[in-house]
Amino acid sequence: MPVYLDHAATTPMADVAIKAMTEQLAKLGNPSSLHVYGRDARKDLEGAREEIAVALDCHPTEIIFTASGTEANNTALKGLYWKGQAVGRNVVVISAIEHHAILDPAQWLKDHEGAEVIEIGVDSNGVIHLDELEDLISRRADEIAVISIMSANNETGVIQPIQKVAELAHSGSIPVHSDAVQSFGKEPLSFSQLGLTAMSVSAHKLGGPIGVGALVLRKGYDVPALLHGGGQERDIRSGTFNAPAIMAFAAAVKETFLDFADRNARVRRLRERLENGILECVPEAYVNGAKVERLPGIVNVTIPGTESETLLLLLDNEGIACSTGSACTAGVQRPSHVLLAMGHGERTARSSIRFSIGATTTESDVDLALHILPAVMERARMANLR
Amino acid sequence: MKLIAAMSGGVDSAVAAARAHEAGHDVIGVHLALSSNPQKYRSGARGCCTIEDSHDARRAADVIGIPFYIWDMAEEFHEGVVENFIAEYAAGRTPNPCLRCNEKIKFEAVLDRARAMGFDGVVTGHYAITREGEMGKTLHRAIDETKDQSYVLSVLTIEQIAGAIFPLGDTTKVDVRKEAKARGLYVANKPDSHDICFIPSGDNASWLHERLGxxxxxxxxxxxxxxxxxxxxxxxxxxxxxxxxxxxxxxxxxxxxxxxxxxxxxxxxxxPREDLAVSRMIGEKTVWCGLAVGPERNRGFVQIRAHGKPLPCTYYFENDALIAELDEPLLGLATGQQMAIYDGDRVVGSATICETQQ
Known part of the structure; x- marks a missing residue:
């Protein structure tokens, strides 16, 4: 079996999640129905919602189930923008390193809804410039409809100071959303303590199934819906509840938080083993965001003199699955906007790959990768010199 | 062998990759992204490397069961093929960009990269045959005369031919389509591409007007x-x-x-028409697909267009120029075209026509 080191893309479903999903699939009942079948399904569903609310430290009614993290991001960003726009606020503030599920809806708001989008830059470690944000808020607080800053970056794993962002925004009464898709289950997240207005999470990044996510949205901040219909989820997200996926989501969350600290400490140790091993065999390589706090499982490394698309092909061929973590255009790897924002040139941005470790990764996985890497890097260098 | 299969998203390259894989080689499919700003969909028979084409190539690779990657060769293609095309026209010559693409992209940029990465060669869906002989690996015409592409491959050197694998040379296009269908490849009925891929409108004159005034x-x-x-x-x-x-x-x-x-x-x-007659052509930048030819007179054939007829001639190499003397004069021959010399069905070599004489 090839070694899987791409857990930030998606991670295997937990056994408990598969079990919960399978059991629910066999059950009849639309949770919105009033009869006994509906009541049973509703009971299961609300139990799952409460389970997830505990992990996120939010009120269960603040959870709006969606079909993906992307949907949660779109609902939050567009919804909060429209709310702001209604009272004369048309500025959307995001960071330069957001996932495309924030970058693209922001661009859409600019192109179609009259938004002014302002990107906050990051330093060479990949952490947003808080002073830039503070300055912006001090000048234009009244114009800002929404601030959206991810809680940790998906390519580098670098953790962002979202609590401070929320504090700054609070002074100007500006709603703050955070894309926490990558960090849920990997760093402690307390929705209530962070002081956020909204937060997006996704099930498949922590052992749940693909096709279910959630938007945590503070009470009193109800936003216009993207999907209109049966009025489910506070009328913000209509559509029949995907009970099997939601049950599995809750089961995965429960398991993750049962041994949260140990699990992440183990992942971190494996990450460090991989990281140190890479730096040892390729001394000129460097880890992006190495100096600051990162999620435990992600290592983004620049290997000068190589091209990421060559590295990926050769690693795949040798049975190591990893990625760059950045989106591709028509299948062509583009230099990562995250690394460019951190001050990389196109060349070094194109020489970077991401390994991501998860709960199922073993020491021998890491050692096999380290065993294969030197020869692959040598070949990738040769191919680059051609 | 470890091979890279260049997959355009068309039926030929898909069947070629499938055959190489079936023959027991370790094959990785690679689609070349040749435009930095690809169109979303194909329109008819024109163009290639649209997003739809890369999807077709990926789907074919998945069905065959081989890994698939996209290589960004847009820069190399622009410099080596598109700019060359414009410069040749600006200089009053008539270039063949497909030939340059084979020379500069598929069997230079891709083959070099493949070799550096530890692969032994490149598989393509070209209709041509290679044979091992005294001269090493040589290039020959495909059995399907109507599809034979040895002309556009005549720019390859011996080293390049050594790394080229053409699994379709012994098959007709009709049979390749049948085989694609039998293999469950949905590109089986995809139309052939014609014309110049980077001029999707098909209107070469307007395209050149935009660039050359x-x-x-x-x-x-x-x-x-x-x-x-x-x-x-x-x-x-x-x-x-x-x-x-x-x-x-x-x-x-x-x-x-x-x-x-x-x-x-x-x-x-x-x-007048009679003044178009050419009976002698002189070529520069000669490439030998086997043993080099000297000043001695040889009998053979010259071909000057991708699907042109082989014309009986006497050919020789003198003062750094490849010369072909036609048995029968030919009407309308432009400089910039490639003259490919054949000995029977074997490609001897080729050169770019720089002068024609009556």
Whole structure:
């Protein structure tokens, strides 16, 4: 079996999640129905919602189930923008390193809804410039409809100071959303303590199934819906509840938080083993965001003199699955906007790959990768010199 | 062997990759992204490397069961093929971009990269045959005459041919489509691509006008007398008869043809059909697909177009030039075209025509 080191893309479903999903699939009942079948399904569903609310430290009614993290991001960003726009606020503030599920809806708001989008830059470690944000808020607080800053970056794993962002925004009464898709289950997240207005999470990044996510949205901040219909989820997200996926989501969350600290400490140790091993065999390589706090499982490394698309092909061929973590255009790897924002040139941005470790990764996985890497890097260098 | 299969998203390269995989080679499919700004969909038979094509290639690789990657060769393609195409037209010559693409991209950039990465060669869906012989691996015509692509491969050196694998040379196109269908490849009925892939409109003249301007110049007869006007000499091809818009008729009413394009003076020279006749062509930048030829006279064939007829000739190599003397004169031959020399069905070599003589 090839070694899987791409857990930030998606991670295997937990056994408990598969079990919960399978059991629910066999059950009849639309949770919105009033009869006994509906009541049973509703009971299961609300139990799952409460389970997830505990992990996120939010009120269960603040959870709006969606079909993906992307949907949660779109609902939050567009919804909060429209709310702001209604009272004369048309500025959307995001960071330069957001996932495309924030970058693209922001661009859409600019192109179609009259938004002014302002990107906050990051330093060479990949952490947003808080002073830039503070300055912006001090000048234009009244114009800002929404601030959206991810809680940790998906390519580098670098953790962002979202609590401070929320504090700054609070002074100007500006709603703050955070894309926490990558960090849920990997760093402690307390929705209530962070002081956020909204937060997006996704099930498949922590052992749940693909096709279910959630938007945590503070009470009193109800936003216009993207999907209109049966009025489910506070009328913000209509559509029949995907009970099997939601049950599995809750089961995965429960398991993750049962041994949260140990699990992440183990992942971190494996990450460090991989990281140190890479730096040892390729001394000129460097880890992006190495100096600051990162999620435990992600290592983004620049290997000068190589091209990421060559590295990926050769690693795949040798049975190591990893990625760059950045989106591709028509299948062509583009230099990562995250690394460019951190001050990389196109060349070094194109020489970077991401390994991501998860709960199922073993020491021998890491050692096999380290065993294969030197020869692959040598070949990738040769191919680059051609 | 470890092989890279270049997959365009068409039926030929898909079947070629499938055959190489089935033969037991370790094959990785690679689609070349040749445009930095690809179109979303194919329109008819024109163009390639649209997003739809890369999807088709990926789907074929998945069905075959091989890994698939996209290599960004947009920069190499632009420099080596598109810019060359424009420069050749600007210089009054008629280039063949498919030939340059084989030379500079598929069997240079891709093959070099594949070799550096530890692969042994590149598989393509070209209709041509390679054979191992005394000269090493040599290049030959495909059995399907109507599809034979040995001409556009005649620019490959021995080293390049050594790394080239053409699994379709022994099969007709009809059978390749049948095989694709039997293999469950949905590209089985995808139309063949024609024309120049980077000019999706198919209107080469307008495309060139946009890049080279529309500088008005004279159309003259052989005595140098102006008898018309053109909007850019480079859009005319030797032998062209239509679209000249001449106002002064010939005395006997016979048609006039483009005899010469002179980019330096932006002049197009026209004259009677018989003055188009060429019986000797001289080529530069010769490439040998096997043993080099010397000044001794050899009998063989020369081909000057992708699907042109092989013309009986005597050929030799003298003073750094490849020379072919035709048995029968040929009408309308432009400089910039490639002359490929054949010994029977074997490609001897080729050169770019730089001069023609009556």
């Amino acid at each position: 529309r500088k008005v110049g004279p159309i003259v007869d052989q005595d140098g007398e102006q008898i018309g006007e053109h909007k850019g000499a480079y859009t005319y091809t030797i032998g062209q008869r239509k679209g000249l818009g001449l106002s002064v008729p010939t005395i006997d009413g016979s048609p006039r043809f483009v005899l010469k394009v002179e980019p330096m003076t932006n002049t197009v020279v026209v004259g």
